[in-house]
């Protein structure tokens with residue numbers, strides 16, 4: 125299964141080879157969707173983790189023991205059909221195939237099951253048709 129999480133790195137953990145350790149010790153593939161980490165500073169990384177459900181649980185516990193903060197997806201992506209003009213720009217930045225322009229009409233289709241909530245499509249839309257709807261807390 126796949127799981128999208130946001131990792132918050134404290135300064136001490138920035139140099140850790142997280143993706144390597146996840147692969148070798150937990151058989152988890154970590155695909156980095158977005159990263160903002162400067163040397164010797166704290167940082168944030170959005171990753172898609174793929175693997176067995178038990179391995180994922182063990183990997184997440186290990187990440188927390190390393191001092192990293194974990195956040196699961198905090199909401200869902202919503203497309204406003206009144207604003208969308210089916211230009212397809214968002215589908216070109218979507219890493220999971222959740223957004224696709226489908227022939228013959230090339231109308232945009234959104235598959236929420238495939239969405240990783242990486243939020244890359246939100247700034248990509250020139251018509252501000254895409255938004256993150258936050259889960260109730």
Ligand code: SF4
Nearest residue numbers: 208209211212214249
């Ligand atoms: S980028 Fe915006 S307007 Fe273009 S297809 Fe995507 S949601 Fe629609």
Ligand code: SF4
Nearest residue numbers: 218239240242243245
């Ligand atoms: S948030 Fe947008 S870009 Fe990211 S997976 Fe979902 S639809 Fe694709």
